[in-house]
Amino acid sequence: SSLDSSVISLDNVSELSGDSPEPNDLDSTNILSSARTQTEKDELLTTQTVEVKEKEVHKKGEKKRKRKVKKNQHKYKTHQREKKPKTRKGAPEEETQNESDENDGTLRTPSHVPIPVPPIEAPPLPSGCSTSDTTVSCINAKLTQIPPIADPDLTSLDLTGNSITAISDEAFNGVPNLEWIDLSKNNITSPGIGPHAFKILKKLKRLYLDGNMLVHIPSELPSTLEEIKINENHLHAIDEDGLQDLKNLVTLELEGNKLNEANVSPVAFYPLKSLSYLRLGRNKFRITPQGLPATLEELYLENNQIEEVSEICFNHTRNINVIVLKHNKLEEHRIAPLAWINQENLESIDLSYNKLYHVPSYLPKSLLHLVLIGNQIERIPGYVFGHMKPGLEYLYLSFNKLTDDGIDPVSFFGAYQSLRELFLDHNELKSVPFGIDQMRKLRFLRLNNNKIRTVPPERICRTHTSDDDVHENSEEEENEESRLEHVHLENNYINTRQLSPHSFSCIRSYCSVVLKPQKIK
Template sequence: MKIAVLFCFFLLIIFQTDFGQNEEIPRKQRRKIYHRRLRKSSTSHKHRSNRQLGTPQTTIFTPVARFPVVNFDYGMEEKFESFSSFPGVESSYNVLPGKKGHCLVKGITMYNKAVWSPEPCTTCLCSDGRVLCDETMCHPQRCPQTVIPEGECCPVCSATEQREPTNLLHKQLPPPQVGMDQIVRKEALQSEEDEAMKEDTEQKTETPESRNQRQLYSEGDSRGGDRKQRPGEERRLAHQQQRQGREEEEEEDEEEEGEEDEEEEEDEEDPVRGDTFRMPSRSPLPAPPRGTLRLPSGCSLSYRTISCINAMLTQIPPLTAPQITSLELTGNSIASIPDEAFNGLPNLERLDLSKNNITSPGIGPKAFKLLKKLTRLNMDGNNLIQIPSELPSTLEELKINENNLQAIDKESLSDLYQLVTLELEGNNLSEVNVNPLAFKPLKSLAYLRLGKNKFRIIPQGLPASIEELYLENNQIEEITEICFNHTRKINVIVLRYNKIEENRIAPLAWINQENLESIDLSYNKLYHVPSYLPKSLLHLVLLGNQIERIPGYVFGHMEPGLEYLYLSFNKLADDGMDRVSFYGAYHSLRELFLDHNDLKSVPPGIQEMKALHFLRLNNNKIRNILPEEICNAEEDDDSNLEHLHLENNYIKIREIPSYTFSCIRSYSSIVLKPQNIK
């Protein structure tokens, strides 16, 4: 016994000694060790060693990062923290981050920290300009048998025959040619049966006061009102029943516990999701119109949306359904819209008429006049030659891409003072047929797409509220001083695939803009990086030009400093850059793309870019990597580089000194293979 006590005492002394030694490690050093261990453990692949003659370990790929799992039980802050801890992801050539961390997703700007579901079972987050997506994590079920309903991703408890009608909205859309009155009547009958069964059990023990309360609620149900149970009602009934005896009280408590268990099961069967519209299983449908709603063949009804996609329709179907808020008629052969087309759908908020054969003469002058709640109208891919007249003033989004618009006059967009998004790509618009006063009524316009047209200059009369302007695939040759005089909020300008030369950009064209953060001048006729860039610029995309030189101090006036510079597919050589070329951006550059150029060595000043996370030097003519070109031997701090691409050059990997990449945290982030042969 004494020996065992002495042995335990000896172990306790050893543990205290180790703990004290660990406490002597400085906090900063412990944090550094912890992060290094974390990085090692996060690497999902085992790399074979290529160390020969002091050559550092390299790899020809970058490990794929794992997305964090979103738990919908957590609060918003915890969810965002799990996303923000996501490691760096390699950028692509098409990256053009939006305003202050916003994300551009299929032409739509998502605000920073916005969460959405692009498709069932997938949830995405905009985190500082990056889109992070993850599959939905399902709630655990407490029932012995589960099923996965059609169109959903999470299992639910298998429903009994009695509950199947109440879950009609959750499982299957009503088939075509089915009257909505019949659906509502079926729901009402089922709810009445449930209430009758409940009343039979409660009438045995209820007091006169509770009976009066029940009659009051039943009268409300008979008038068509929703029966809403008041907070604490069950608790008050239980207290009243205690006065009638212990046996009755126990029976009532058992009934209440059974009801609570049923409610918990229903909550588990119906997890809240952001990408679907749900209603409580016992809530009635919105009041339908008198008569029945008969849908054409190929159409379906989903809550308040009628979908007739690729249904081979030749005209707008006659529908009378005031409760419908969304109508989808994409991919049909509709050629005209008469004045009375939407008389039976006065509450429409979204209308999709894209990919039809609609012509301007075929649209009645009052076709959209009665749609007082319409906010989104999509008429992409039709045969319109002009913007339809008398559009509702409630519109917030208007899309008329890929049509044959010939002109926009002063009255074309009148009264659309709530319009936020306007897309007119792929038409025959130019500065000749677009009136300078056409955009004046658009007091709220923030997002304007005019790509794939025939503009030779920046359109005049842009509204002061504009934030993002897209003019790619035009014939623009110059940017004058007056182009952006009144657009003080503009944040993104995309001018790729035009004919702009650096000497055709006026010195005062945009240098004084305070909110302009992103410019895309890819695939133009630039020979130098343009001077007089905006002071607020963060993202500059210059892919596919003929740039031979980065002038000195061209980024020196920028505040807080350029963060993303993309110069891939140009003609940069060693004599086209020196240390002053990146002056003003050494402290701020996060990504530098210099791939597919004519460089024979690593550009000067790379080791001084302390914020650099991503460097592309692949597909050049680099033969040697000298010491201290990437890492500074005099400094012990680790580099922030997460991705370094040097493949497809002429580098002899075995001749690289072992300390060349000593500052880089993980050798797995260095891509050296393959290399070209002489």
């Protein structure tokens, strides 16, 4: 009968769809089917079958898309949300299963496709650290150890101002391409540094360890280093191997330690074939260190206890350009005559705050810059600058005991054509020294805080006694005479009302002459 055929057809639909028809659905379909022809029934069956298949395809596509999204999400999750591998595998399966249940109400077997395990990432940077491009900065971040960083692209690491006490052999394994490390102001000790801590850093150029607790220079430092700073530590020795293999080192700073000529090997600096800048200030040296490299250009030995400069200390440093010996215990007779007179490149010497009683003789021929502030100098010997070529340009004699008798008419001979700045302030001069009017290139003159009472017209500016003298001077000479730009004469005993109108006639701007205040006596 038609009823039987419709029942069979519906059973076939049920088999195709995978759904179990409920009794009510079956009855309503039978009633409709009884009124239809066999052709209509076949068309209806075909339509329903296609719809069921489309639904199945749609469901499978949707589930596949969602699984892909989940995989991507897990792949790019941060370290804080990552879990153990087993947990990561199970979680997407449960989510897929739940979605499947929600969509078609059927229990599905979890997919057997393996979910990729995300790559193992380094722990996140500690709080207080920041990163930009190829730099990580953890300044004052309260760190007690070097953070475990894994980034081959990192070139700069700043860990200043923490509480780090040690550097293990593995500390920099994750950052082998570092070029600059700053570990200043920590609590790092020499025993706390592994013997191979820096060995992996084949590109390291700058290493700063200022303000720690080191007693010796770390071993096995990379030969690529160009700059090392270990200021303000407790270094008390440099043996002959302490600086080995550092053939590219240009700058070495070891200020504020406990170094002296007894605990620094005479050949300690020998391996430094490129060294040009050496700072050894605030140590315990009594004589200048031996064995200085031939390449050295600048030497800083301020705030030591140096009493002597021997004639051999600079024998091999023919390129030296700057020597700073301020705040020591030098007397002029303890400076050997041949200590530096033959140096051809030495342009600047600072002997401030020593025990000098007169300007030292036998100064280098090439000297341009001489600082003698804060000594007990009473005299500038005649011709003391006479051998210098091209001539001294900057002479600072502030805070000494110079008197009128201590400056000869030829004291500045050899510097008349070269001096640019002359500081004679805070001395005991009662008059403007002779010879200043002949200093053709002088721009800055300090005579303040002396006992000067007057400024004769001819002492600072040249005067002409007749019209013939004026015509004899060329225009070029007149221009040279007007180069003085600043004159300080304050805190003397000058009565400004009695000054000659020609006293400062060579100075272009009168406001460049400082005359006030004056002392009253």
